[in-house]
Amino acid sequence: MLTCPHPPPVTLVMDPHDDVTHTRAALAAHDPAHGRITVHPTPGTGSTLALAYDILAALGKPVPLTGYRTLDTQPAWTLCAAWILALPVTSLTVLRTHLLSPRALTDLLALRTRTGLHLALVCHQSNSTTLERALQCTDHVLADAEAVLSLRKATNTQEPHPAPPARPSRHWINLPSLNSLNCAYTTTPCSCRGPAPQVSRLDQRRIAQRLHAATAHPHLAAELATACFAAATTTQISGVCVADTAMDGTTLILLDRTQPYDPYVSHRVPHWAQVFLRAAAFTHYLTTARRSDPLFTDPLFTDPLGCTSLPRLTDFAEHC
Template identity: 50%
Template sequence: MLTCPHPPPVTIVLDPRDALPHTRTAQAAHDPATGRATIHPTIGTDSTICLAYDILAALGKPVPVTGYPRLDPTPPWAMTAAWILATPITHLTVLRTHLLTRRRLTDLLTLRERTGVHLALVCHRPRPTPTLEHALRAIDHRIAEAAAHLPGDNATNPPRPRRPLQDRWLNLPALTTFCSLDSPQRYCRCTPPLAHTRGFQPPQMPPATTAEVARRLHTATAHPHLAAALATAVFTAASDTQLATAHATDLAPHAATITLHDPDGLRHGCTTHPVPPWARPFLLAASYQHRIAAGGDTPLFTAPFPHTGLPDPTALAEACKLRPPQPPRKRPRSHRPASDKPPQETIWPLSNAHYRFPWAVMEDMRGCPAPPARHR
């Protein structure tokens, strides 16, 4: 079980008058990009799963989480801890903790022990409730007044600028080889060289596209292993069978590199790929989720908990509006109104070791020159 050896003390913030400026200050301080998150728990329920969903939603993840038993709290809390560990979150402020039950407070304190996050519990009472005092009886904590901890209503969130690629489909050549017909690869424990020593050039994306892909993956799913698999496919152009060969031990510390195995030589052979900075949080979250589940050296891009059916990676890519380059669309007939035109379905090429893609796409992916015309 993943634990933090010396978590920081818990701060109990007393706000007996439930002052609106203090609440606004706490909410305005919410900015996961700078390491601070403010949670307003769902009231009127004793469900510990709802509290995990509240934290995931504050981190920008869609909830509720699908694919797991509806009443099993273990996967949502493991995902919550994994995302906090993999992202810059260092401070977690929880409002209205005087309404939390003992079970929900215990889960919050367990999250603190796993992640080492600075936990601030805002209690809108003159003194901590008996439930809160009992939960913190054996835990290092301190009491602060709201006027000192939340000094005033002087923070505002600036409006978010519109992104140039917002709501647009992104055609990524790296995803052309994602759906594979190759047979599953046998497991290998080698330590292969870096990709550039094999002449493999990673797919290149403009900075604006890179930022947009990272943002969409962060907000499209709460499943770390699914986001990590799709991110890895984007920066390696790997197939789904290659991704299945990566185990937890194939990820280097701090997610600096990821090793994909190909002992049968169907693709590029066993290769170690450098992980770009934008993709490291996804792979770290997948790794932390496996460590929390005590899964051992299991496949990195699979769920570490029993599930009832998870989304397909291609469905996740389409939800993010990410797809391989598409064939040209047919022109609509002149007598057909434009509003009646059916939406175009995404075409995912099925590939295997004997299939050769269009050389224009291969040049974008690998930088290899086109062969003579007689070999096309």
């Protein structure tokens, strides 16, 4: 299972006067596209599950999660780690950490160990016994909020504030490659299994935006992304193992029995889809590390009855 043996030291940022300018500076630094996220924990709760949901929401994922037991915290924290590694996110700032429970702080420090990100904990009072105990056995440094959370640099420049991210368009995207999903022919070519047509750059951005916003489940997003760029059938998709994709998500091997000499065809994954394949693979590496497991299944799902509230791939595609 993935761990980072030498993550950067935790930065404990002291803001004893709870200066609003420091909070604004931390929130202004939030920029997932450049590897930085800031989390302002949900007021009134110090629960570890709520904190994991706050991190997923900061990553742009819909919460609460579906498909898991209500009080099971492991899936949420594992998905946080998978998306952080896949995007990638290298810096996480958490505000009001003096209000977090010891369990939430423990899970937060475990997230740092699993991902190797730089973690900054902002304490808005002069001291916190809970924080001190949590960091007793963790490499950390003290920092003053005025030094690390200052808006002076931003106010001294003439650069405009970044525009808020655009909401995903509701424009219908017609993808002929998805016609192959329900193809029953696995040994002979047929008209619905032609090569995947080129998708415009605008539609590529739209697909990526909608997949990011539609689900926090990496395997579901990666499965639909593969169907979009490879014109793969459900039979092909179900046969993909973790070992069939590169860890950086740049290549994917699909079994194609229509090829007479070598049925294992390597596909170059387009840039927009790579993050989803990385996240799906990291979910497995963080959980079981078995490279023979099916890639587009959820290793976190442990319901003995085998039922899930997640949609079928075709329904998910139509929703997106």
